[in-house]
Amino acid sequence: RLGVFRGGFTLEAAESVCAGDGIDAGDVLDLLAGLVDRSIVTVRAISGSRRFEIPESLREYARHRLADSGESARLGEGHLAHYLGVAEAAAPRLACGEEDAWLDRLEVEHGNLRAALTCAAREGHDLDPARRLAVALWRFWTMHGHFAEGRGWFDRLVRADGDGPPSPLRAMVVYCAASLSVSQGDVDAAGDLLSDALARFRALGDTQGVSWALNDLAAVATHRRAYDQAVGLYEESLALKRQVGARWDIARTLVNLGELAWRLG
Secondary structure (H helix, E strand, C coil), X not given: CHHHCCCCECHHHHHHHHCCCCCCHHHHHHHHHHHHXXXXXXXXXXXXXXXXECCHHHHHHXXXXXXXXXXXXXXXXXXXXXXXXXXXXXXXXXXXXXXXXXXXXXXXXXXXXXXXXXXXXXXXXXXXHHHHHHHHHHHHHHHCCCHHHHHHHHHHHHHCCCCCCCCHHHHHHHHHHHHHHHHCXXXXXXXXXXXXXXXXXXXXXXXXXXXXXXXXXXXXXXXXXXXXXXXXXXXXXHHHHHHHCCHHHHHHHHHXXXXXXXXXX
16 A cells, blocks of 8 residues: 555555555554564654655555555545645645745655646546646745646646636636746746636636736736836736735735836836
8 A cells, every 4th residue: 555655655644545444544653663674664754754665666566566456546546635635735835934844845745746646637537636736736836946847737737628617726727827837938828828817717706816817917028028018917916916915915016016117227
């Protein structure tokens, strides 16, 4: 069962994912200790917490045994549920002064997060868990420079959107795809995606989403040196952010306006 993890795992993760069907959560620590004693699992301290790892050859053997047992699908779903919870717990803390510890935790878990996304985005699967996980990881991918990886996931989810019903989650997927396009300097793709996201947010009555899309459309206008248009978009975005009371977002747009004022002399 431990073969479902990528790049190591915590005791909490092992208890969450591997318990059940003959293994009680309370037994997991003793079972892990036995594997550590036999050098099948290693343990090391990272940022003050214990992390368990399996040599790659043994992990592959475990994965084959897991497949033979018929438990792969159940363990994959449990793994996805656990790491979706980790990502969604981290997301609101990446813009409130707690980001360093959470960014480090997500970086350490990046292998597991990739595996969870791969499971969630497989063909024939309900894509909402994949959308939720990608949206939760958007700030992490942006702040740690994983632009290409994040954009690849969002582009895939945008292509899979089809004719599904409008929802805040689908609108956020389009917005995040646009945001990462801006980060990569692909202003043409970003402009199209932002226009789509803006229309979706407005149809949903999502004032904060509208303010985000306007802010990034202003960034696109700035890239194109359409400075007067950019000022108008930033000011419209700022008014909405003040209406919502989102202090971090207000600060972001004030910085953008300040940089634009510097460009204009």
